Amino acid sequence: PRLLKAIEQRMEQAQLRYEISGQPARVFSEFLYSTLKTWSRPRRVIAKAEHIGKANPRFVVTSLPQFDVDWKDDVTVLDAKHLYEKVYCARGEMENRIKEQQLDLFADRTSTHWLKSNQLRLWLASMGYVLLNEVRRIGLKGTKLAGAYCGTIREKLLKIGARISISASRSRYRPRIRGRSCSVWSGSGSEFLKHRPISLTPLI
Template sequence: MIKPVRQCLNSWCHYSLSNINIKCKSNFSINFAGGDMTSDAGVALWKEFMDSIGFSRMAKETFSAPCSLKTYDDADLLEQKLLMLLCGYDTDDEADHLAHDPMLRLLLGKKRLASQPTMSRFAARLDEDSIRQLEKVNRALLRLAYQRKHPKNIVLDVDTTLLPTYGEQEGGAYVHHYDAVGFHPIAVFDGLTGDLVRIGLRKGNHYCGKDADKFMKPVLEAYDHDEPGTNVLLRGDSGLAMPTLYDLVESYDYRYVIRLKQNPRLMKNVQDLCDEVAAEAARSDETHFVRYCEFPYKAQSWSRERRVVCKIELHKREEQSLFPDSLMFVVTNLTAPMQEVIAAYCKRGAMENFFKEAKNAFAFTHMSSRNFVTNANRLWIAALAYNIFNLFRRFCLNRKWQSYRAHELRLRLMKIAGRVTRHANKTIFKLCSSCPYQETFRQAHMRILSLVA
């Protein structure tokens, strides 16, 4: 039998007002009768930042999804989803838990946040046009950032990753490289700033480098048009070693360093040097040897001869015979010394940290729909949240705080308790007086105010 509404409300009020006695301390209890409060008061900083750089206005002008009947504006639903992701709420289900959060309601200008069914229907109606709109929003967001701090150098790190799938999700397939079933998206980050420049959801059976040139062409076109004169370097692992990608980068007069897979023809060019290093190591008491060499090389599928740099690294171990532990072949059109070319390539390892933060902190792995296009839209929305957070970190925090990861910044600046008080037509959130990061909070807000949209 269903209880009457009044009885249910009375039961809830009694539970909220009743004390929970904490046994580890005498005369100590807690309850849920603190009044109208939020636990995410710091998200106001991020919303202030979004408005200051013009993102909220630009999103309303750019983004719309087809729907005949709707109560909430599409741009508002997009912004709600972004704020939820910024706060660390990954799923649509959490929209119901946050429905009456005073801070989010105030920032979004709503009496109640959109519910889980509304958010899920919003995601379900997004289509191919929505992907293009979200990509356009992301491109405009990065352009806003470049207008405030024009980059002299841009390093484009291209790579693929695994997003696991469950059940019968469209596009999920076995990815041999990861020995798992999932999607196999491709992404390009700015290796110097961590900005996510572009991302594309792909089916699991999509090979790493397939159509990499088509994926990168809009990116290179945009930089050539919007950032003329900027030095652009593209880096990629051996999965991206595709001659069509070399040709594309060279057509824009940009630079690249891309690793090559080891093969007999490449080995033939360095075999003599490997033998020399091995002989030298056998006569020496040293345990570590590194040598570099370079040579012109043209694979059968290449349009012309290109420069290949090789790093030969050898370790001497008691339990093993003497042999090169690793041979690194890199194809490049850089004219820098060999050591600098290899060092430039090796720095692409930072991209793994960008992917890790995107997955762990911004729901890149929460592609929960059965429909492939819906998941592609969800991935782009998560990418926008990642970029907003990253830009806030770069422009609004000091050098020390810029090194903190997303979960650290959330705990320090966003997860702050705040009580709502109202005076006439003004609402004031009184934040926790014992917050240890008040000064950083104030400094971040001052930096936001200095950003003129």
């Protein structure tokens, strides 16, 4: 309640913008805040006052300074909007990618008793992620699976039934892809054909 009271005016602004535009609206602010008992000192709090048809406030406590100077002496202003959208949300996106690799590509299967075999499993999961990420980035660009998780891509495009016929002269592999998945398959193949392999120049 104390935090919500601190951004009450910002929430009203966000609601007004939502009612005017009909689109989700957000207003950022920051302030120093201290708990009644547990914190030893006031801390910087970033607040996102958002209205998406209903109130959707969010708070982030940070120890980052208001300005950041990189090795080129370029100054970045770490205001409330920048910290929330570029730093906090980016960290959340990173965590989603790690979770995707662990859950969809089995990077958490390190249960053997030998370090090298566990390391190999992590390498295989990492290479699988790189491969599927390129499929998503290049082959599935502009499709309904362009933003899909690796697990969804596996289910929709890779885990499919097929008919294999073998004769004296040839072997045929006929995947049974129908409907929308068929168009996604053919479209992804066309996108990959547009990207030629990179020619490697010998170092010597």
